[in-house]
Amino acid sequence: MTETGRPVMLATMLGLEGWDPVDQGLTPPPRAEVRPAQFRAPGYEDILPASDRFLELDAYSLGIQAVIYGCAPVALYMRMMEMAGDSTSPEFVGFHRFRHASAPTAEPNIVTSEAWLDLSEDPAVLTVPDMGGRYYTACFQDLFANASNIGPRTYGGGAGRFAILPPGWSGELPDEVTPFPVASRYLRLLLHLETEGPEDALSLQALRSRFGLQPLQAYRGGVHRQTTALPPPPSLVQPLPPLEFYRLLGEALRAGGVPERDRGLVAAFARFGLRPDRRFAPEELSPATRRGLVEAHDDALAMIDGSASxxxxxxxxxxxxxxxxxxxxxxxxxxxxxxxxxxxxxxxxxxxxxxxxxxxxxxxxxxxxxxxxxxxxxxxxxxxxxxxxxxxxxxxxxxxxxxxxxxxxxxxxxxxxxxxxxxxxxxxxxxxxxxxxxxxxxxxxxxxxxxxxxxxxxxxxxxxxxxxxxxxxxxxxx
The missing domain is CATH 2.60.120.600 (Domain of unknown function DUF1214, C-terminal domain)
Structure with missing residues (x-):
């Protein structure tokens, strides 16, 4: 029997129905939450190995994980810079603008339009026309290559307006707009439309022109002014130099944020100077650390390519x-x-x-x-x-x-x-x-x-x- 139950039972036996132990001050106070002190995170960074041999080995082991983890974010970040960050790029169109392929490029029955969204200051609104039974999907990729879709499978095949909502946004939407929450501030949009061949080109072009993409403020009739600035565009030299890969991974994580489930892994990368809250500076690293990172980059790519099957x-x-x-x-x-x-x-x-x-x-x-x-x-x-x-x-x-x-x-x-x-x-x-x-x-x-x-x-x-x-x-x- 609980501590509270004993006096209640005794009071009932004595004919004191309705007696409440809480009113009498007999209920023990709630216990304060006890947190294990041994799990408290220290307020300082981890130590590094003392010798060059182990410093290089430490950088190598962490570099392998960083390249595997960062392969997709770096590739997508470079594509974003190419289309929306570097005005000198032949692929440049800016944010919230479609780049339309004139013909199928990867799949014979699909024509794709591509755009990049910057949701760091405002949601974006995607306007979809009535497709008349034609297959389409608007596939959104975050900087970690996770895909989510707006299309007949998820929202039906009729016309609609969708607000692409970044994490933490809590404003109000117009009644005619359907919310579509996403997990990243920057998104790639691949708009796939079914095509029936070259004879379908004119009707397909007319249909694509009816899709719309704009910031929510502009949709409401206001003026959207982009004030966030991306860093200078990266070198697009291929193959990417190993230390440049780590720099771009840092920039990708700064732009897209680190998913909560990945924070422990990413925090370990600080041991070789890669942190989402500051620029990666390879020139400040020791020669042993740089050697370990370069070797890790090459070996990790070989591991990735060798694991394709x-x-x-x-x-x-x-x-x-x-x-x-x-x-x-x-x-x-x-x-x-x-x-x-x-x-x-x-x-x-x-x-x-x-x-x-x-x-x-x-x-x-x-x-x-x-x-x-x-x-x-x-x-x-x-x-x-x-x-x-x-x-x-x-x-x-x-x-x-x-x-x-x-x-x-x-x-x-x-x-x-x-x-x-x-x-x-x-x-x-x-x-x-x-x-x-x-x-x-x-x-x-x-x-x-x-x-x-x-x-x-x-x-x-x-x-x-x-x-x-x-x-x-x-x-x-x-």
Whole structure:
């Protein structure tokens, strides 16, 4: 029985119903919160190793983690400076302005517009027109490559106005504006619109012109004056010098902030002079520290590039990856930053890649012809659309002819099903003599990869119940 319960029970036995121990001053006072003193953080920085040997080793071990952690933030920060910070750059458009691609650049059925948002002083408003059933998504990437989307999957396909709200903002919005909170002050916006080929160019251009992006103050009719200043633009020399990488990581963290979950890791980087609250100054470091950081940079990039295959999951000759949201998976994020820097979340776009046929032999249009057959009722299950195209196996970039409309998929009105309701797609360098021409996907006379992109995949695909059929090599006579 509790201390309070005993006097209440005694009072009841004595016929004193309603007697309250609190009124009598018998309830013990609440105990003050006790905090363990041993977990108090000291008010000074950590010590450094005394010898050059261990100082270099310390910098090397921390530098490995810094490069893995910073690969995506540095790449995105450089892109932001290129488009919005360096007025001498040929890519420069400034903040809150779209740079429109005139044709597909990475995916045959998608045309992309890119913009950067600065929310350090004011939210931004994205205006979306009625898309009339055409697929689109506005994909926002923070400086850590995490993606979030405004589109039919998240908000429906009608027209709308969305306020992109930075962390901590607490003002009032116009009634017609839907709030869209984000976790970073600086954001990259990739606006992806479905295109049906070159004949769709004029209608697509008219539709893109109806999208709007402006600071909230300007949306309300006021004048938005940008007063925050970015640091001088970095050198865009490639490959990036190792010590310049660490400097840019510091600038990226100053601009984008450090997520709370990462603060312990980032705080350790102060041991070699990298802190979000001050400029990184490699000239002030000891020669041993600089040696360790340079060696760590080169080894970390080799580790990242050597881990590329680890992010993919194999599915009977095809591979796929769950990208676009990384949490604490810093190595996965670093690999994606170098291999698929525009990756979206799988709920928006799930990509399957085949580099070999069903027998494990690498795909090569100069050596073989191939057949991909979807069984009746087994086309890719999507709520958006799907497309099948070819890419260079070495780089992953699409072949030039693929960007000129040489792709097949649900947007291809001329695809012909066979007598059983299945779909056969022929992949070869020359037109097939005994097959439906509309189902021919021209291949180069060179090694290639086959890329299946699925927009707004359904649960059967997301949960692994559906997977692409194997790529079958055909005898030379066919």
């Amino acid at each position: 680890q992010i993919f999951r194999s599915l009977g000759g095809w591979s796929t990856a769950d990208l676009g949201m990384y949490g604490d998976n810093h190595l996965q994020r670093a690999v994606a930053s170098r291999r698929q820097p525009d990756a979206n979340v799988k709920e928006e776009c799930l990509t399957f890649t085949a580099e070999a046929d069903g027998e494990g032999v690498p795909l090569d249009g100069g050596k073989n012809s191939y057949l991909l057959r979807f069984a009746p009722g087994a086309l890719p299950p999507v709520n958006g659309f799907w497309s099948l195209a070819l890419a260079e196996r070495s780089s992953g970039r699409p072949f030039a002819h693929a960007l000129r409309g040489q792709a097949r998929g649900s947007s291809s009105a001329s695809l012909v099903l066979d007598a059983n309701g299945g779909l056969e797609i022929r992949i070869q360098a020359t037109a097939p003599a005994n097959a439906v021409a509309a189902n021919w996907l021209p291949a180069p006379t060179a090694p290639f990869s086959l890329v299946l992109r699925s927009y707004r995949p359904r649960p059967a695909m997301l949960e692994g119940d559906w997977q692409p059929p194997p790529v079958v090599p055909l005898p030379p006579s066919e």
